[in-house]
Amino acid sequence: MDTILQHYQNTRNYTQTICNPLKIEDYTPQSAAFASPPKWHIAHTTWFFEEMILKSFYPNYIVFDSEYSFLFNSYYNSIGKRIERHNRGLITRPSIDVIFKYRAYVDKHMTQLLETAADPEVVKLTVLGINHEQQHQELLLTDLKYTFSLNPINPKYTDHNLIEATNTESGWLSIQEGVYSIGHNTDSFSFDNELGLHKVYLQPYSISKALVTNKEYIEFIEAKGYQTANYWLDEGWYWINHNAIDKPLYWVKIDATWHHYTLSGLKPVNPDAILTHISYYEAAAFAFWKGMRLPTEFEWEIASENLNWGQRWEWTNSAYLPYPNFEIAKGAVGEYNGKFMINQMVLRGASSATSKNHSRPTYRNFFPPQTKWQFSGIRLAK
Amino acid sequence: MDTILQHYQNTRNYTQTICNPLKIEDYTPQSAAFASPPKWHIAHTTWFFEEMILKSFYPNYIVFDSEYSFLFNSYYNSIGKRIERHNRGLITRPSIDVIFKYRAYVDKHMTQLLETAADPEVVKLTVLGINHEQQHQELLLTDLKYTFSLNPINPKYTDHNLIEATNTESGWLSIQEGVYSIGHNTDSFSFDNELGLHKVYLQPYSISKALVTNKEYIEFIEAKGYQTANYWLDEGWYWINHNAIDKPLYWVKIDATWHHYTLSGLKPVNPDAILTHISYYEAAAFAFWKGMRLPTEFEWEIASENLNWGQRWEWTNSAYLPYPNFEIAKGAVGEYNGKFMINQMVLRGASSATSKNHSRPTYRNFFPPQTKWQFSGIRLAK
């Protein structure tokens, strides 16, 4: 088993690996308010270790640059003013070579601290920082894909486009009614929103062993799914009409054939691959059209040990709300999850862009229902 | 016990009673996209009986005016084109005297039908129409209050301003953990979203017997509640800052004293009265500041038989989502509830503006979290 230091270094190195195919220009732009520039991701994850650990636990630590606390803070209101989120793409200076020096500087000090420190609080916060960086590794990829997709020349990132997975199972899994245990127990790492273990009563249900494929979704499109009001939530119907949405994100029809932008450029849609880049609204409309529904997050969690999952974040029909006895941690770390518990839906599982060792059955991902730029997919229940 | 005809007539008459203090000018304006003009409420509730019942069940029924199907439809996409919601306030013609003729015409035919018909479908739809009209009776009052509040001369509607109720109990009610039954059984009327009866596991909890008062909320204001980020959900913090909100709806400070616009004009705020006209965001922030939380809708329902309620719609910490086995009815009636099940929070109870015989413990009201124009209030749990 890896030491905490090895775990730290592996994670930090993997962020670097993700950046290898990038050109200097690619680090700066921000293509939407919900996305961030690569530079910001790699600086912000570094800032987390400096702000939350080194400043408090490394004796006489000298910050790399006092302005970074402002520049690379994300949403931690308790740590002072931060740059307007939509202006992150204008931070050309500090330039990327300086940011990599910042990473090296923080890594050097973290390494020293982890080699020597036995303070369990340091270990705990380092694990949190590692998980935080892993989340940003996935966002780095999804944000980069979104930015590249808006460039008319369809830039290629790598050969590995993360969307070609197919189902390996089919049919339905049936679960009995009863009182079940939900949530994380505290022995291994989890985010605060997965705590604590509590009981939930479930009615009997069936859940699909396979995720919805591109082919199935094309059938929905061809059945006038986007033109039929009563398949849709009222907000979803408004949303698709107001934004002229009639296909998944990144899809475009060229000469009667569906293509989509992928991280390896523009490609034909593979009918057998698992559908991705759809919103909750689309997932719910598709399920309604099928005469089925999406599972709740509790149904998903209980079924998960007998499911194949990990290729797509799976929309559930559960709103992102606190578990019983949810407690918000004191200080800035407490801003991590709780304050987002409104107007978001829970996604369960993991995707092909999720970093290794980051997923678990109790993990609660969450996004507003119009979100499409994540590698999201649909699993049906009934 | 009332016959269905008496029930129908009482309800229809009560809508007229609400309108008695109005001047002709008051019937037309629409003050916000979420509100509707009085004329629209009284025509739309009439349209419901004509469209859903008379057209199908009254032999050879001749519609009062074929254009009303378009003018006074609300959100039933399956019944053809409808007027843009935000343009309802421009419908000066048909004038209000014609609309009252429309009501009389439909009432005459409904009376004939109810006097003779034994068709249980007619009875069932009539009960639905009555409950629908009762919902609009409450909206008529809340929408009128909102419109009047934007008139700088603070018009008076009646002496009865609906906001002076005080608590009659105090302290906490404790509930044991266990599996409880939630939802409506089908013997009496309910909306589809309350069905069907199902089991829910609840952890042990305590719920306040009293609602939050104006005095308690003023303490929150004076404790810089609106200026302290970490009391707030992130969306709520953005919302109060973006809209410069620092007090409940209708409140204004005059010479260091809080006043509020009421249906009987501008009045000083009574510290002992129960707080009202606050959003979910404010309810959640207040609860956080108190070190407590809002109850879930299930906790509320189980506790309800031992609570005093009915003065305020009480925000719960439950998102408006389908119960297990929720089924959407066929046709236009099926659009009533299910399609709004996203980005809304459940309110339980009833308010001083709710029509008599309309409330019950299983009733699920729902609004987006920024909603304030309803007579909403706060009950704490822990």
Added chain:
Amino acid sequence: MDTILQHYQNTRNYTQTICNPLKIEDYTPQSAAFASPPKWHIAHTTWFFEEMILKSFYPNYIVFDSEYSFLFNSYYNSIGKRIERHNRGLITRPSIDVIFKYRAYVDKHMTQLLETAADPEVVKLTVLGINHEQQHQELLLTDLKYTFSLNPINPKYTDHNLIEATNTESGWLSIQEGVYSIGHNTDSFSFDNELGLHKVYLQPYSISKALVTNKEYIEFIEAKGYQTANYWLDEGWYWINHNAIDKPLYWVKIDATWHHYTLSGLKPVNPDAILTHISYYEAAAFAFWKGMRLPTEFEWEIASENLNWGQRWEWTNSAYLPYPNFEIAKGAVGEYNGKFMINQMVLRGASSATSKNHSRPTYRNFFPPQTKWQFSGIRLAK
């Protein structure tokens, strides 16, 4: 020749005449930020006489209602706070019967004052108030038409729809180059923006004796005028595409025939009638397509004595800017014109909705280039 009192009374009575076909409901709604409710027009014109004359010149004058100064002020920033322009349609109280009492009250006092007063300042301000009311008479009609047009049942105001005029002349009028006198001399009434008389050098030009007809404009539509970028100003091209504009205001095609909403209801477009309800952008694009241009306001003024005009406000290619030596009057009256001298284009002439005795060759009307709800038209020059 009329006395000032007769002139006053005739004007006030004519406003009443315009209102005769209205129902009480029609007085309240405001259908756009640029339009005002009838109630507001008739109260505001009354307010002008009370605020500008009676308060200063009628001995011991008691205002009808002290709140009206706030409610019915328009854009005179120097006279204190005013109601948000877009909320004018919510002022159901005071009701219209009270407003007519307000008119009667002010009329009584104005009559007394004009019967006795010899103060030339009173006469001067009364003439200004009369002209002000005449402007609002035209706006009353254009705003009412706009509101009615948004009602799907196409209400009818009167049989007289103001748009059937045809050209009585054809051909071109040629004007020699030279130095000409422009502007109003001060013997009769004018607005401050027409002063003072000054010299302008004009190049030789020709100006059409006829205005563009519906038939000619339909040719432009059929020649793909709305689909051809290079006919349009860049802002105009953006505007028509962003707002999906491809025909004049109020036009709709029914079964391959152009119809338009008129004050006497929905009617087929008469090809021979003079085109109206077009924006400056459309006028400029049409002229470009014809290989011609719009006249400047100076060219128009010099040619006007040999032109037939008065059916349409004619867009000119002049921006609304101060004449040399333009002076802004002291006090609130000074806010009448000068502060609007940016981003507006001058229209010259008068329309079929302009009140009698209100037009003159030096009159400078002005609106932003997207304005369509006035009875505007096109005269070409080359």
Added chain:
Amino acid sequence: MDTILQHYQNTRNYTQTICNPLKIEDYTPQSAAFASPPKWHIAHTTWFFEEMILKSFYPNYIVFDSEYSFLFNSYYNSIGKRIERHNRGLITRPSIDVIFKYRAYVDKHMTQLLETAADPEVVKLTVLGINHEQQHQELLLTDLKYTFSLNPINPKYTDHNLIEATNTESGWLSIQEGVYSIGHNTDSFSFDNELGLHKVYLQPYSISKALVTNKEYIEFIEAKGYQTANYWLDEGWYWINHNAIDKPLYWVKIDATWHHYTLSGLKPVNPDAILTHISYYEAAAFAFWKGMRLPTEFEWEIASENLNWGQRWEWTNSAYLPYPNFEIAKGAVGEYNGKFMINQMVLRGASSATSKNHSRPTYRNFFPPQTKWQFSGIRLAK
């Protein structure tokens, strides 16, 4: 005198000189819809030579990259689809090293063409391309300043910040009334909007020999200029209030002292330097407060030979409209100026950021009245 080839090469080299202090990251971001990234400026100016000259006049010319026609077109609708203006900042690929190869490729071919070609059309279009590039040189600086200003660390571009100029003259210049000649004669280069020479009648006027200084403008601020409605055009008053504007662009008060962001970083405002970065609205309000006015563009042009100018673009009180006999050229080149002739005000002169040999007394610059990011200033007239 320079040959056309020397002129071409000097201009192209100067663009490179402007870019020398930039880091690779600086080339990409776009900080506002009205601004463009440096990469775009240097590619677009190159595209102009390729598209307008090489494609037509260089025998068998092979384009550098066929996608650039789409990527680096600006507003020439006749040359096919173009990238959304607000997405220019997302074009990370092609990277900047490729763009410099593109410049070298086009320069090589242009040099060959200019060394050999005697076609006067080539010379004429090359001169147009040179002037076009000079315009973009100025925009490159103003856009860069705007982007840098939004970075909280106040990046420094060079020591030369372009804003320290002071007046060298004072007092007033008086001009007699009469008929004057305005516009460019065709012997040397001009844009189409300066043509042709025509007569204008001017009333007698006086024009200031000096431009308004920072000190004078601070007096306006301290005299509550931004809080006094009647100094302002109505649109301007709305604009400053809606956008919370109470000082020139880039100004910030630190410890009671005015500072401003400059191209050499954050600096104290020099009271004696000439004011810059103000909108037309602010220029007009300042002039009104002074009891004066802005000159018209004709007054400015006639006075210009006896004025010191060239430090600031000077707002005039003339709208940007066509001169008599203005003709739009055929094809894409014709889109250069004419289609912007609405809702813009003319600025005359030149600024410290204007490229050498680019200014002349007949030059008509133009921007919407809220524009501030240019080096604009105020000259008074009366």
